[in-house]
Amino acid sequence: xxxxxxxxxxxxxxARLVSHAALAPGMQVLDVACAPGVVAITAARLGAVVTxxxxxxxxxxxxxxxxxxxxxxxxEFHEGERGxxxxxxxxxxxxxxxxxxxxxxxxxxxxxxxxxxxxPGGTIAFSTWPPEFLVGQTGALADRYAPPPSNGAAPAHxxxxxxxxxxxxxxxx
Numbered sequence: 001x002x003x004x005x006x007x008x009x010x011x012x013x014x015a016r017l018v019s020h021a022a023l024a025p026g027m028q029v030l031d032v033a034c035a036p037g038v039v040a041i042t043a044a045r046l047g048a049v050v051t052x053x054x055x056x057x058x059x060x061x062x063x064x065x066x067x068x069x070x071x072x073x074x075x076e077f078h079e080g081e082r083g084x085x086x087x088x089x090x091x092x093x094x095x096x097x098x099x100x101x102x103x104x105x106x107x108x109x110x111x112x113x114x115x116x117x118x119x120p121g122g123t124i125a126f127s128t129w130p131p132e133f134l135v136g137q138t139g140a141l142a143d144r145y146a147p148p149p150s151n152g153a154a155p156a157h158x159x160x161x162x163x164x165x166x167x168x169x170x171x172x173x
Contacts, residue, residue, distance in 0.1 A: 009170075013127050014038040017098055021125035023048050027093040030117060032082050032110070037063030037075065043096070044073040051092070053078045053085065054100075068081025082110040087117045094118075098127040 019041055023029055025047025031040040034052035036059055044050040045069070052075050054060050059079050067075045080086050082097075082104060095114045104110040114124050 002015045008014055013150045014098055017044065017096055017125055017127045020040045021094050021096055021123050023094055023096075028091060028119075030085075030087065030092040030095040030114070032085070032095060032097040032114060033104075034077070034100070035059050035100060037066045037077075039096050039098045040075045040077075041067055041070060041073055044075050045070060048094075050075045051078065051087070052076070055079065055081055055083070081114060085117050089116055090119045091117050092119065092122060094123040094125065096125050101126055101128070118122045 023043045023046060027048045029040075029043050029048045029050045031037075031043065031050060032058040034040045034054045036055075037052060040050045040063065041050035052063060054063065054077075057079060060079055063075070063078055065078075067073055078086065082100075083106060095118060097114070101107060101110060111124070118124065
């Protein structure tokens with residue numbers, strides 16, 4: 001599968017997300033649902049110590065391949081599910097997720113896990129497609145005509161629609 005078009009489309013948003021999250025050299029950063037790694041690599045190029053996680057082996061392989069293009073860019077990649085992050089409590093200064101959280105079957109569990117692994121004062125920063133744009137409208141259309149998830153999970157784009165202020169990162173108190 002070729003992910004190049006997705007990478008090109010999401011790289012500018014990754015730079016904005018990293019900037020908005022105020023990631024800095026030496027920060028311990030978790031990038032959840034890293035897909036082909038554009039956020040993880042952008043943060044690592046700034047000097048953050050990055051751990052990236054994705055459920056899909058093919059996306060992780062592509063992320064590793066992309067990271068090899070930047071020899072001084074060090075990212076530790078893990079295969080795993082956002083609903084049960086395989087990291088200790090309070091390990092990270094920041095957690096990012098670009099466009100992946102809107103597909104979480106249980107967004108409240110994913111967010112609780114991201115908060116669990118944050119240090120006090122840590123930041124969670126998301127990028128999402130606004131509901132009024134094409135991708136958001138497409139998701140709403142799919143939600144309207146697709147059968148609801150059989151496991152009681154929220155529709156695929158529920159979290160993206162639930163965000164009132166999409167620009168504000170969340171901080172753990």
